[in-house]
Each structure stands twice: as structure tokens, then as C-alpha cells.
Amino acid sequence: MARHRGRGVATINYPIGMNLGGDPSQALVHSNPTGKFTVSLSSIDLGQGMKSVTRQICAETLGVPIEDVYVDTADSDTGPHCMGSFASRGTHRVGNAVMAAAREARGVMMEAAAEELEVDPGDLETDGRGSIHVKGAPHRAISVRDVAIAAQFRQGKTISGRGIFLVPLSEVDPETGEMSPATCYAHACQIVDVEVDDETGDVTVLKMTSAYELGRAINPKLVEQQLVGGSWMGMSHALYETPEPYYPDAREGPRDFNEYLMPGPGDICPHDIIVLERPAADGPFGAKGPGEMCANPSLPAIANAIFNAVGVRIDELPITPERVLRALRARGRSVAPSRAR
Amino acid sequence: MKTPIQLRLNGEDVATFADGGANLLDVLRYSVGDLTVKGGCWQGTCGTCTVLVDGAPRLACVTLAESCSGNSVETVAGLRRGADLHPLQTAFMEHFAAQCGYCTPGMLMAAKALLDRNPNPTREDVVDAICGNICRCTGYEPIIAAILDAARKDARRSA
Numbered sequence: 196m197a198r199h200r201g202r203g204v205a206t207i208n209y210p211i212g213m214n215l216g217g218d219p220s221q222a223l224v225h226s227n228p229t230g231k232f233t234v235s236l237s238s239i240d241l242g243q244g245m246k247s248v249t250r251q252i253c254a255e256t257l258g259v260p261i262e263d264v265y266v267d268t269a270d271s272d273t274g275p276h277c278m279g280s281f282a283s284r285g286t287h288r289v290g291n292a293v294m295a296a297a298r299e300a301r302g303v304m305m306e307a308a309a310e311e312l313e314v315d316p317g318d319l320e321t322d323g324r325g326s327i328h329v330k331g332a333p334h335r336a337i338s339v340r341d342v343a344i345a346a347q348f349r350q351g352k353t354i355s356g357r358g359i360f361l362v363p364l365s366e367v368d369p370e371t372g373e374m375s376p377a378t379c380y381a382h383a384c385q386i387v388d389v390e391v392d393d394e395t396g397d398v399t400v401l402k403m404t405s406a407y408e409l410g411r412a413i414n415p416k417l418v419e420q421q422l423v424g425g426s427w428m429g430m431s432h433a434l435y436e437t438p439e440p441y442y443p444d445a446r447e448g449p450r451d452f453n454e455y456l457m458p459g460p461g462d463i464c465p466h467d468i469i470v471l472e473r474p475a476a477d478g479p480f481g482a483k484g485p486g487e488m489c490a491n492p493s494l495p496a497i498a499n500a501i502f503n504a505v506g507v508r509i510d511e512l513p514i515t516p517e518r519v520l521r522a523l524r525a526r527g528r529s530v531a532p533s534r535a536r
Numbered sequence: 537m538k539t540p541i542q543l544r545l546n547g548e549d550v551a552t553f554a555d556g557g558a559n560l561l562d563v564l565r566y567s568v569g570d571l572t573v574k575g576g577c578w579q580g581t582c583g584t585c586t587v588l589v590d591g592a593p594r595l596a597c598v599t600l601a602e603s604c605s606g607n608s609v610e611t612v613a614g615l616r617r618g619a620d621l622h623p624l625q626t627a628f629m630e631h632f633a634a635q636c637g638y639c640t641p642g643m644l645m646a647a648k649a650l651l652d653r654n655p656n657p658t659r660e661d662v663v664d665a666i667c668g669n670i671c672r673c674t675g676y677e678p679i680i681a682a683i684l685d686a687a688r689k690d691a692r693r694s695a
Contacts (some may be wrong), residue, residue, distance in 0.1 A: 241635075241636060242634075242635030242636030242637065242673050243635065398603070416632055417632070419632075420632045420635060420678065422676045423674065423675045423677050423678065424635060424673050424675040424676075425675075426675065427674075427675025427676065427677075428675070451577060451579060451581055452577055452581040452582050452670055453581050454581055457672070459670075459678040460662075460663045460666050460667055460671075460679070460680060461663045461664075461667055463675060463676050463677055466677070485596075505577070
């Protein structure tokens with residue numbers, strides 16, 4: 196009886212968004228007479244950071260400070276239509292819609308500024324700090340606030356923009372079955388080191404080492420947060436979570452946090468992460484999105500690491516101590532001593 | 537039958553009446569009006585309702601309010617010092633230790649209980665202090681890092 200170490204590897208190509216009949220998202224951007232902008236969305240921020248990312252995208256596209264943009268989400272009764280926050284689609288689909296809306300709003304803003312300054316809109320540029328000026332002549336300037344006031348009270352214009360991003364339905368070729376489920380893919384490779392106790396069946400994850408390629412990281416700290424939390428979730432899927440932990444009948448399933456198991460703060464491991472940025476041609480500023488992709492490779496990597504440690508291939512999830520012990524017993528003898536620590 | 541309850545809440549005396557058998561969570565939220573205390577599971581398993589009673593962490597959802605009468609109670613509402621955030625709150629922001637934020641009030645109070653009695657905790661001490669608090673977004677690592685950082689910065693300040 197001993198503990199055995201093993202290492203498993205898994206890679207993933209993850210489609211950004213889905214395509215079950217076309218995948219659209221809409222966004223609306225408008226300015227208030229104070230020169231602050233509101234982005235209206237129906238997409239929800241569950242904590243993954245979509246409000247922050249769409250705020251950044253809108254501010255950058257408009258050319259105004261990020262403090263001057265407010266993102267209003269999650270009223271599907273009154274907001275512009277969105278398919279939702281799932282399938283790692285938020286940054287890519289919603290971000291593109293916000294970009295389109297902000298571009299249109301910027302056009303109106305520049306026209307209104309041009310009218311006030313009596314110049315051609317093409318001669319103007321934003322400084323990103325709340326001012327618009329003539330290219331090469333920064334003293335010929337007007338604040339975004341004054342432009343908003345002029346548009347509202349003198350010119351009778353709404354500084355606003357509409358945006359939609361649609362990935363159209365991709366029909367399945369009846370001959371070959373070929374289709375394009377996504378316009379871009381994120382990628383990852385994860386290496387997991389585990390220790391398996393052949394007496395108790397316990398699996399301990401010792402270390403994760405990962406590389407993720409997810410287009411431009413619009414907000415690197417939020418990306419890191421997604422990757423750390425997501426890989427924890429992957430470990431949880433692999434080793435802990437199930438609606439029916441010990442019995443085949445759903446009535447014996449978990450009823451609360453005590454019975455629906457997930458790893459606690461003492462069950463986590465060091466995780467080395469490298470983020471690679473290969474901008475997507477059709478992403479907002481090249482972004483794809485980390486999303487679900489960060490949880491997925493942990494499952495096969497952990498299963499492979501267990502195989503590497505004790506030589507049993509477990510193909511049911513979660514890989515509970517009971518399943519490990521049953522697999523070891525079915526194989527009939529303990530592992531080769533050379534692998535034992 | 538209503539029972540009078542007096543608490544020293546975040547350094548101020550508050551008095552209210554509660555239904556017999558009412559839990560501390562409901563009394564704090566709905567009688568006293570301190571909405572920084574959150575309810576998660578209402579059965580003592582998730583830790584988000586953690587408050588400090590006489591400095592010790594308690595699950596407010598399974599604590600009889602009457603049993604705390606006359607005691608000192610601390611919640612997130614009392615964490616900041618004047619206009620400044622508590623070092624734990626700052627560290628939670630700097631380390632991105634919240635995503636959906638539901639566990640955050642309980643995590644902050646469990647961490648405060650730890651740092652109040654042990655200003656120089658090890659990683660194991662931190663894990664032990666928050667092992668009754670469930671988080672479903674962060675993977676815990678950013679929370680552990682934030683608590684250790686707050687302790688380090690507090691130690692530097694008082695050194």
C-alpha cells in the first residue's frame with residue numbers, strides 16, 4: 196500500500212460561442228447631456244467581468260475616459276436582444292456589438308463636435324481624456340461634455356449608436372456533415388501532477404501547469420481570475436461534483452453544500468499559468484474569451500494523471516475514491532513498485 | 537412573543553425586538569437593517585453569513601439572536617476605518633478575490649477573526665480559518681493570497 200505519483204496532459208480547441216440557428220448580440224450606446232455614456236445590454240455579468248470588459252471596449256472605441264462609461268446590463272424585458280452569457284461568447288459577441296454601437300455613437304459625437312468647432316469631422320480626434328480637438332492643433336478643442344450639451348440643446352441630435360454582431364447560422368452539409376460551428380477558437384494545454392493513494396483511493400492534485408491562448412486579453416487580471424477559478428472548477432468536475440455521488444438513484448443525491456462536494460481551500464494546488472495572445476481576426480480588439488475553456492482540460496488531464504500513477508483508466512466522472520478502488524480491485528493487483536513513492 | 541435584544545453592533549449600541557427563536561442573521565438584516573450580512577444556505581453550511589460575536593466567528597443563520605444579547609457583534613459594515621477601507625478589503629480588491637461577490641462578506645469576517653487573534657498567519661492558518669466558507673468562483677487562491685497580503689501589510693505598518 197502506497198502513494199503513487201502521476202502526470203497527465205490534455206489539450207483543447209474551444210469554439211467561442213455556439214451556432215444553433217445564428218448567434219446574435221445587440222448593444223445600444225447613448226450619451227447623457229453630461230457627456231457620460233451608457234451601454235445598454237441584456238447580457239448578464241455573473242462575476243466573470245463582462246461589465247468591465249464591455250466598458251473598456253466602449254471607452255476605447257469612443258475615445259473617452261473609462262470613468263465616463265456606465266454599463267447597464269440584464270434587463271431582458273427592455274434591453275436590446277442578446278442570446279446570453281454562456282458558451283464563452285460574452286467578450287466576443289457582446290464585445291463586438293458594443294464596439295459597433297460605440298463606433299456609430301462616436302461618428303455622431305465627432306459630427307456634433309465638428310459643427311461646434313466649424314471644421315470637418317475628419318479633421319478631429321479624441322484625446323481619450325474627455326476632449327476632442329483638431330488634429331495637429333490641440334488648442335482648437337471642445338470637451339465631450341460641451342459636445343453632448345450642444346447636441347442635446349442646440350443641434351437636436353442624439354449621440355447614440357446601435358450595434359449588432361451576428362454569427363449567421365452555419366448549415367450542415369448533408370453530404371459531408373461539414374459546418375462551421377464557430378468563427379474562432381481558443382486553445383489550451385494543461386499538465387496536472389497527482390498523487391493517488393492505492394489504499395484509500397484518494398486522489399490529490401499536486402500541481403497544475405497551463406498555457407492558454409485566448410486572443411487579446413482585454414483585461415489581463417480578469418483573464419487570470421477566470422483561469423484560476425475555472426481550473427479549480429475543472430478539478431471539481433473531475434474529482435468531486437455529481438448530482439448522484441454514491442448511489443444510482445437521484446433521490447439519494449446531494450441536498451446541500453455538505454453533500455454536493457467541491458474542493459475547499461485546503462484542496463487546491465499551485466498553478467503556473469502562461470497566457471498567449473494571438474488576436475482573433477473577428478474579435479473585438481482581437482479578443483476571443485477564456486470562459487468555459489479554462490475548466491475543460493483539467494478533466495482529461497487528471498484522468499490521464501491517475502492512469503499514469505496507478506495504471507487504471509477511469510472513464511466515469513467524478514473519479515471518486517470508490518471508483519479508483521474498484522478499478523484497482525478489478526485489475527487485480529497493486530501497481531508496480533517502481534512507481535511507488 | 538417578542539424578545540428585547542441589545543447588541544453592541546460595530547461599536548454602537550442597538551436595541552430591537554425579535555420574534556422568539558429568531559436567528560441573528562434575520563435580526564441583523566431585517567430588524568437592525570445591516571444588509572452587509574448575507575444569507576446563503578440558512579443551514580450553517582456555506583459561511584457567507586459569518587459575523588463576529590465577541591470577536592469569534594459565528595454563523596449568523598444558525599445563531600439564536602437572543603443568545604447574543606449583551607454581546608459585541610461585528611459585521612462588514614464596521615470594517616472600514618473612517619473613510620479608509622480595512623486592509624482586508626483593500627487586499628481583496630487588489631488580489632481580485634471576488635467574482636460574483638456572494639461569499640465576500642463571510643470571507644472578510646472569517647479573515648478578520650483570524651488576523652485579530654493571529655496577525656502573522658501561515659498559509660495553513662488562513663486555509664483553516666476560511667475552510668467553513670464556500671466560494672464557487674475564485675478557486676480560493678486569490679482569497680488566500682489577499683488575506684496573507686493584508687497580514688503582511690498590517691505587520692509592516694505596525695513595525
